[in-house]
Amino acid sequence: MPMADRSTAKSPVESAVWAALGRVKDPEILRPVTELGMIDGIEVDEAGAAAVRLKLTIAGCPAARRIEADALAAIEGAPGVTAATIEVGVMTPEERQAFIERVRGDRALRAPQFGEDSLTRVIAVTSGKGGVGKSSLTANLAAALAAQGRTVGLIDADVFGFSIPALMGLSRDGRVEQPTRVDDMILPPVAHGVKVISIGMFLGDADPRETAVSWRGPMLHRTIEQFLGDVWFGDLDVLLLDLPPGTGDVAISVGQLLPQAEVLVVTTPQPAAADVAVRSALVARQTGQRVIGVVENMAGLPQPDGTVLELFGSGGGAAVAERLSAPEHGKVPLLGSVPLSPSFRAAGDAGTPAVLELPDDAAARAITGIAAALTRQGRGLAGRPLPLDPR
Numbered sequence: 001m002p003m004a005d006r007s008t009a010k011s012p013v014e015s016a017v018w019a020a021l022g023r024v025k026d027p028e029i030l031r032p033v034t035e036l037g038m039i040d041g042i043e044v045d046e047a048g049a050a051a052v053r054l055k056l057t058i059a060g061c062p063a064a065r066r067i068e069a070d071a072l073a074a075i076e077g078a079p080g081v082t083a084a085t086i087e088v089g090v091m092t093p094e095e096r097q098a099f100i101e102r103v104r105g106d107r108a109l110r111a112p113q114f115g116e117d118s119l120t121r122v123i124a125v126t127s128g129k130g131g132v133g134k135s136s137l138t139a140n141l142a143a144a145l146a147a148q149g150r151t152v153g154l155i156d157a158d159v160f161g162f163s164i165p166a167l168m169g170l171s172r173d174g175r176v177e178q179p180t181r182v183d184d185m186i187l188p189p190v191a192h193g194v195k196v197i198s199i200g201m202f203l204g205d206a207d208p209r210e211t212a213v214s215w216r217g218p219m220l221h222r223t224i225e226q227f228l229g230d231v232w233f234g235d236l237d238v239l240l241l242d243l244p245p246g247t248g249d250v251a252i253s254v255g256q257l258l259p260q261a262e263v264l265v266v267t268t269p270q271p272a273a274a275d276v277a278v279r280s281a282l283v284a285r286q287t288g289q290r291v292i293g294v295v296e297n298m299a300g301l302p303q304p305d306g307t308v309l310e311l312f313g314s315g316g317g318a319a320v321a322e323r324l325s326a327p328e329h330g331k332v333p334l335l336g337s338v339p340l341s342p343s344f345r346a347a348g349d350a351g352t353p354a355v356l357e358l359p360d361d362a363a364a365r366a367i368t369g370i371a372a373a374l375t376r377q378g379r380g381l382a383g384r385p386l387p388l389d390p391r
């Protein structure tokens with residue numbers, strides 16, 4: 001039977017069901033199921049009982065239950081429908097190919113996905129030292145940008161210390177949500193409005209808490225290449241990459257594969273952290289990437305008596321920004337200073353980005369401000385001075 005289209009939805013109630021299904025989005029592709037050829041037929045009898053045949057790409061794909069539940073709710077809510085049933089089937093290989101073509105559109109011919117002609121702004125988040133809060137910051141920036149209406153992708157390129165799935169709520173009790181594979185196309189899971197991919201999603205049944213990735217350069221390079229090629233992100237406004245700390249193979253691969261990427265440097269206020277942070281930015285520059293700003297994390301911890309405890313000293317962020325500014329590169333701004341916050345840490349542990357869950361938390365407010373500053377900065381304006389968001 002041919003896939004349903006508008007012409008097959010004839011009666012007013014069938015049209016209403018079609019329209020209602022047009023508001024149901026595939027949770028991974030974020031496009032209506034009606035546009036993706038997933039509705040195989042709509043029948044409504046005289047009593048208003050609607051029977052819909054839904055076709056999924058593969059049986060038991062992670063998004064299947066959600067699509068089915070959302071579709072059922074939509075049909076039940078359609079005007080004139082008195083009862084609703086859904087029959088779920090699986091696409092034939094030909095239908096799956098048509099599905100892939102619909103999803104990829106013109107882009108099928110274009111490779112790589114984030115090449116020179118791409119309109120996506122690519123921002124790699126780097127740090128010198130580990131543990132400065134780079135992943136927490138990247139996850140929250142991604143969620144904040146998505147909440148501000150951007151279409152956002154997030155690649156966890158911190159291959160050895162991947163923590164993005166947990167921070168985005170995609171990892172529970174040692175199980176990480178798996179991407180859906182449709183033939184050679186990998187669809188990233190969506191969390192908090194962000195399309196997320198991580199090496200932690202490719203470990204099979206292994207518990208990511210107990211599994212170490214110990215790859216050398218070529219394997220790391222191929223993995224990053226696959227993330228950029230085989231993983232289908234669709235049209236993104238912003239792609240964030242969480243890099244491993246320091247100046248290793250992944251940073252160099254990202255520089256080679258995404259020379260147009262912009263780089264955001266995270267450091268702590270500790271002056272001793274500045275040297276390594278500066279070094280990681282210089283490696284990025286050597287591969288042609290531009291440093292668009294510095295974020296200072298783990299700044300002062302506000303005390304109940306109103307004083308601020310500067311656990312990690314002060315001035316590190318400004319020092320790194322100053323040292324990276326140079327006549328040939330322009331001024332590198334300090335985009336914000338994120339205070340230490342126990343509730344920010346707890347929100348990360350719970351997989352709920354603080355920018356969404358605790359918007360009034362001081363750390364969350366600072367990151368929301370940084371996301372807004374990045375948006376104001378726009379693409380390709382590296383080196384121009386930015387107003388600091390005082391929130």
Ligand SMILES: Nc1ncnc2c1ncn2[C@@H]1O[C@H](COP(=O)(O)OP(=O)(O)OP(=O)(O)O)[C@@H](O)[C@H]1O
Binds near residue numbers: 345
């Ligand atoms: N502003 C903050 N206030 C309180 N805790 C924070 C803050 N930023 C980060 N943390 C906590 O610090 C720890 C390290 O953070 P995170 O894992 O994001 O660092 P990282 O730089 O990505 O580390 P690595 O690159 O070594 O994996 C986490 O437990 C996180 O919850």
